[in-house]
Amino acid sequence: MHLTTPDWIIIISFFVIFIFIGVLVSKKSGKDSKSFFLSNRNMPWWLLGVSMVATTFAADTPNFVAGVIREDGVFGNWIWWSFLLTGMLTVFFYAKLWRKSGITTDLEFYELRYSGKSAAFLRGFRAIYLGVFFNIVIMANVCLAAIKIGHVMFGLSAYQVLLIASPVVVIYSAFGGLKGVILTDFVQFIIAMVGSIWATIYIVNMPEIGGMEKLLSTPAVAAKTAMLPDFSKPELLIPLLIVPLAVQWWSVWYPGAEPGGGGYIAQRMLAAKDEKHATYATLFFNFAHYALRPWPWIIIGLASIIVSRT
Template identity: 25%
Template sequence: MLATTVALVILLYFGFLMLISKLTSVSGEGQSESFFIANRSSKWYLVAYGMVGATLSGVTFISVPGTVATSGWSYLQFMMGNMVGYVVIAYVLIPLFYSKKLISIYEYLKDRFGVKSYKTGSFFFMLSQTIGASFRLYLAALVLQLAFFDAYNIPFWVAVLVTILLIWLYTFKGGIKTIVWTDTLQTTFLLLAAVWTIYTIYNSLNMSVDSMVSTVYESKMSDIFVWDWKAGNFFWKQFLAGIFITISMNGLDQNIMQKNLTCKNVGEAQKNVLWFALAFFIATVIFLFLGVLLYEFAAYNAIPLPTRSDELYPMLALHHFGLFTAIVFLLGIIAAAFSSADSALTALTTAFCIDFLNLNEEEDASIKNRKRKLVHVMFSFILFLVIVGFRLLNDDSVVSSVFKAAGYTYGPLLGLFVFGIFTKKKINDKYVLIVCLLSPVLSYILNIYSTELLFGYQFGFEILLVNAGFTMLGLTLISKK
């Protein structure tokens, strides 16, 4: 694939994003209100559709199709739990956040426990979101580096700087209002890439629709359920983890919930969550379906498989499916990366401005806008530093471990909110940070030694529940009499 073609695709893509940013930006006194919650005027169906791309991310776009060789469709067990989790978000968290008219969802912790709990919750979100967004952008940057920047001997750090600058340019004025609209474009490109690749394989292998469906259905790579209780992807482990990971990483995540809070009322926000859940499930099935076909195509054409499953889809798309499919794939991976990164940058800016600078209490609109823009620049620079740091490590396993470690920060958030919503106990607020720091450490240690301590049992995603449990136990111990 010619580097000039890649450059043209990237320029056209960001041209679309800049145009959307221009059309959705607000200037003057209403700028900050529009940046944070889009004046609560977003159409629920636009938010629901756009959130599909933001939730899938570049990691899912590349990784899910590749994992079917080892895990089959067992990921759907996790997705089934997701569906239940979204129902909880729609009927428990959405009404709670709307009733308090929150901009940052962590303001709830201030009302319930105190300022230290509030700051702790927001800090854990910002830590995990910074690492997570950087990791997703890092993977996308690697693809772009191979496809374009290497051809002109452009260093990786320059590529990352340009990438971050482009994101900053189309989000710094419009904020969440712009994100809601750009997400719809990015979701379209992401799904188009998967569907078009399926069509390409369908044509290449001279399949009929019936034979293609039966090929996937009869493949062992499409097995869904795992009933071995010791396995990491045992059904009940995956299902329960799906419920609580959805609640914590979506319902208690400013990045996701900020989009829900742009809807004009509770009813529309609930419709958004439920329809998004259905669309997200269908999108995941499409990517799993694609995964089986990718392996079938490679086997039929005797193409050696890459050592890492994450490299299968990029390798086939860029080198074996033709120029047009390569372009569509490139659009998909760019969309998948930036749909999560741009909203993460906006959410980080919002959380810091509201939770640490108390910007919603600032009366002077010009001062408020100036501070918000400075914070936006600050987090753009932080993302740049973290991504370049990942590159300097030059060890994918270490970078992946850092990303997984960031997931431990959601346990304390889940524990704090569950304890706050389902108990009436007051706590000694000054000890909350200690509890929330100890809980992930204890969970990590238990996870490492689980086979020795728990008769061969291995934790999967459900380590989140253990983490939240440690947090709730700690909160109980520091409760006031």
């Protein structure tokens, strides 16, 4: 893919803006640990809600959803839509409790709920397990997606992609703390959604697709548009609907949707102005995460079925 000078200006500006945001808020974020990790607990619900959606929106997320569409159809998304159950539990039960707890991080809760050496051990174990081992897996997935995108679009090697992108994230996170992350999340989410919708409109109007009506009337696509699996086929019904709804939503760790919200979401609830803002933030997150954000990717996934055949 050949990039012109304006293209590079946009890309460089993208990184510069995020570094600028981190440096801009660094003075307030660096006052103490509360300022750094909680932004003084004064964040509004709408900013926190957008940040929650953005932090669960990585480079690999659209690819994953589009892949599910191609493989199983729209109903294949029940593999993660089922987590809405725990998401709403967080909204109406856990959000207020997280904010009311007054703790700094979700791991601190273990020593609030339990006591003694066993509580300290549990907190330390979770910190190492989630902060090191689990996060390495998460970051590896995201970095792999970024590497593939960087190679296809810019012709960059894996090392080049990581050496360009990683320092930018480290800089604005280290300087800006949670507030810097939340503000950059807000900007990134707007850019990502505008890009997703723009890409959807462009792809749907490609000559091979011929518009939305033609897309949905194509037999190969129509077979993938069902919201629910065929109940007469247990081989589809059980793994794609029964298991997610009966077991997966409470037994599997999924960023932002495990019972109680988990680290990513809990940290933002803890930074809310009050309990109402924590509740509204998680409510907006669940609406945007499940009902709003994935539809451009779903449409693109359906369109890719036709494009791959032409």
